[in-house]
Amino acid sequence: MTTAFSPIPATMKVAIAPSAGADLVIDQRPIPELDAGHLLVRVMAAGINPLDGKIRADQAEHAQQRLPSTIGLDMAGVVVAVAPDVTAFHVGDEVFGMVGGVGGHPGTLSEYIAADARLLALKPEELTWQEAAVLPLVFITAWEGLVDRAQVKAGDKVLVHGGAGGVGHIAIQIAKSFGAEVWATGTASQHEVIQALGATPIDYENETVEGYVTRATQGEGFDIVYDTVGGKTIDASFAAVRTYTGHVVTSLGWGTHSLAPLSFRGATYSGVFTLLPLLTGKGLSHHGDILQQAARLARSGALRPILSDRRFGLAQVNEAFAQMASPRNRGKVAVTIRG
Template sequence: MNNTMFAAVAETAQAPLIVRHIARPTPGKGQLLIQVHAAGINPLDTKIAAGAGGHARQPLPAVLGIDLAGVVVELGEGVVDFAIGDEVFGMAGGIGGAQGALAEYIAVDAQLVAPKPRALSMREAAALPLVFITAWEGLVDRANVHPGQQVLIHGGAGGVGQIAVQIAKARGADVYATGSASSLDFIRELGATPIDYRAQDTDSYVRLHTDGEGFDIVYDTVGGATLDASFNAVKTYTGHVLSCLGWGQHSLAPLSFRGASYSGVFTLMPLLTGKGRAHHGHILREAAALVEAGQLRIKVDQTRFGLEDVNEAFAQVAEGRRQGKTVVELGAE
């Protein structure tokens, strides 16, 4: 195997990524060397490239790309759960100083990946990890969503939102989701009751769908004013608000007067701290099980990008022009 590889490198902030040769990594103890077939592009990747996204702790120059799907080609010392030739997927690099997935090969902690669902293509699998882990950590790890609950997902057609809807449905909840008028049909297809947030204010849809009692779980995937609205939409005493974008300044008074609970979701923490990495692998196995059971799908943008098109892919994400998750392909299916 050649000791170099092609990779897309963000040399400096706010500059195009450069595709060039860099050294091919060698897997260390507990790591896998994966030949990357596809890399999912997240808004965070574009923010890092623009010099923002400081919470990701990814100094430039760097190879970006958080999500990946590919094939194991080499095992590091001590790895027993995977074999050469295994197809895997995961959220395993691109932050915290680690090399990302926009390269022909990546060395990753074996705990962070899982066997790729057979029912998904490499493109589809690469689109799934970050959004699924974020949705699962909120709904399952924090809120223990279960049958009989009414769950409201803000941004139900978005990356995290569409997965959150499907997880809540699979676990037996009655699911509602907000979106713009153009997204309501997609939300309905996912199995949720759509709510046009521009046509109905919070009090109106809480009265309509919960008789004014509030939702058992409200998951905010939008942030800002949407999180404030979530505090007014949750059930008294037993309600639980979640947010993966609760980074601003918010008044807790509406939540406190309801005696309700709030949990933040910070999906990057295991990659940044090393703590909880095995749980990410477990969550991805749950994703695979839902896919194989026909209870989970991921919408991928139909535009095909290769590594040489990486800047066009980043522009599509940064400008919000995608119809589903943007994926860069680095190898044959």
């Protein structure tokens, strides 16, 4: 192990979810040892996601994170030590990634974390620590759906369900960066945000699927429909996609749905499960590659996450979770660990 930030303390503060639904508590834990292929990162900021809230409530069996545990998937920080076999990163590098909090891996709501180097990318200087910390899960999820699965391209007509949400507002920006025409559903109060992102808003509460498909595509259907909402919105997606060449993607494929409407269009369906690399150990480097694309878009000015207007430190972590869950919250919530 090598470091320019010596001495590294023996212990660190972490936020522990002790039991289902209980408040997180701040505790001391030993600084983690480094396995091969890992970095020790001093966490500057951690992003929190609705999934973290479900894990905290012990309502996310698919995340395979038993309580008590530290939670948090996303972070941005500074490399303070590297395992001898790591050559892609160096002490002092600023990095970001989705590196823990599921599958038994320690979470990112901590002062330090040992992270697999394959999951990381260099943080672009155009993003603050907080902006970089909230990006990984939502960007990877949006990219895997739009680019890996649906192969978005210039001229495509793309519909994003939940365009003002975490994954949704990033999906709009990715689709726009490829030259697609983008529409996005949201409530009336969200239309200003959707328009500011460069998409045409659709008031799904007051317009039928048939109505907006006719208005936006002359009844032909969208080339890509990305559902970030789930439930009945998946069925609406099947009804909105283009015949033969259309592609429906969802990141929330819960429940039971008839595939007949999709089959009658000869269209394609894909699901996205972003946690697979952390749960299985397969595909880890692809997440790092995707985050390099996030950094590229941020440097070009084509990507900027929307942050909540409230700021939180580690001592206010329970307030941060309350803010994330509030129906009045607008934007991603970050917890500043340092500075």
